[in-house]
Amino acid sequence: MASKLISLLVIAAVLPFFSSPSLANVSLSSPVSPGTLCNDTLDPSYCKSVLPKQSTNVYDSARLCIRKSLSQSRKFLNLVDKYLLRRSSLSITATRALEDCRFLANLNIEFLLSSFQTVNATSKTLPALKADDVQTLLSAILTNQETCLDGLQATSSAWSVRNGLSVPLSDDAKLYSVSLAFFTKGWVPKMKKRITWQPKSKQLAFRHGRLPFKMSARNHAIYESVSRRKLLQAENSDVEVSDIVTVRQDGQGNFTTINDAIAAAPNKTNGSNGYFMIYVTAGIYEEYVSIAKNKRYLMMVGDGINQTVITGNRSVVDGWTTFNSATFGKSLIPSTWS
Template structure:
């Protein structure tokens, strides 16, 4: 099992703001403070002052307002992208269409993240648990990444200046507002000990020990795994922190001997919105060259993929910018 190297761990990295000034950091989140004062310690003070209400309130109300406004602006941006797609698509080059489609996809995802974030902050005016705070920081930071990806795609379509200019400014403003939202969220809802920390993985990455992976599974699942991988599983230990629980397994084999012949079919058949209590849903991908573009939807949770090893299980594609694809859509593997 030493060759077991195709386990795909998909993580969202979040940015913990480090721009909270000493004077602002000493103000309790529940204390009234002017918009001008609070904006001095955000990444874009002038933009912050322009969008926040001009009255005195606490960080929680400012934070809820900024996230709600981010949601409103994202919805407006989505309508703008749809307008361009409807009005100009017949005359647009392929690269511009792909750029707009990237932005549409990412904006829909951002709206979902903002809805989840607002639901959390709207329900409390106190610091959250570390896990809850981690989730919202991840969402807001992912939005910033998505907006930058969209902006990169838009700026690359130099031949369509009307679209580029029409989308760049509102997108830039959306990014500024989201960074303000992240700063206010960090001040109001994130525990102090986490606020000062650098990024760390949300959970301990269990399972790897001396380069090997301990999988805990039923006898049926174990038999399937050992047959398809031609490897014996390591003996489990009494330390459950060293084991990765597997709930079920399906196999992908190009010769038809497995449950599926393509990776995408196996992902589509995986259960939706699992909570992970019973472990990971394991997709074992036998050796071969898979010419596929893999997109894992957000409702496909707790998936684990294992291949036969380096230069054995290969996922590849041939999309390139030269052919009109954006960098975003040229990736062979992604989680959305």
């Protein structure tokens, strides 16, 4: 499960945005030909094939493509499930690759539902942070497709599985790319359209190489005792911590494993009271750590490089997919590791 979530961190370095000179002086809500809309997408021919022949606009086109994307992602999930019904005749590697694809397909459905709710609610430019969130979801879908395909390509003993899924994976990725392009054109502030990534104002800010925290006197004492670091002088921009637990292998902390500490963290918090901090003291932790989606506003802090180490020994040679070999993974829900 850990590495299933880590793939979401590998957002495409350059998102398939487009900027169409032909639309520069045209209202995005004005009907134009599909050819004009698709000219500057990555695959204009494919783009035109999914749009209606009559004139349309960016907003309606984006909604149409996201709806089609949602339908295709559900069909792909059903196809994966059909292959998994024959798992008794498949290799362990092929079965695990299919399970990865099923997990990723479910994520894609969730991300598309969330994206459609946003675009269906307005035909106006979104605030920058909200636009960033949807772009992240739509680009993560493309990453998930590539991750699924990578896993299938490693299953040389299951040619029928690989060949049966590679075409829909490729076609769906084209559709997802068009959806992302139209979303970027219609809802993303103009000044951000050519920016691939930049730190958000809501992200955590370091001062003097350290992350400043705001916490209760009790948590303050716990933090300084385990970290042997003095907290920086409080400022309004400090990161609020609601509670803190410690992980120590010698049994003197709240937990001896990271996974047990994560399991004890509250579910579905809204962040209004700050982050739930897990402080992991120095040691080598042989664990596969997974931070599930319902563990929100969770912060993990270690003793530093080469001090707090998370390790494992899963490999492709032993039948594990690369996707499942990571020792630490987190979802897109706000959480942080320091």
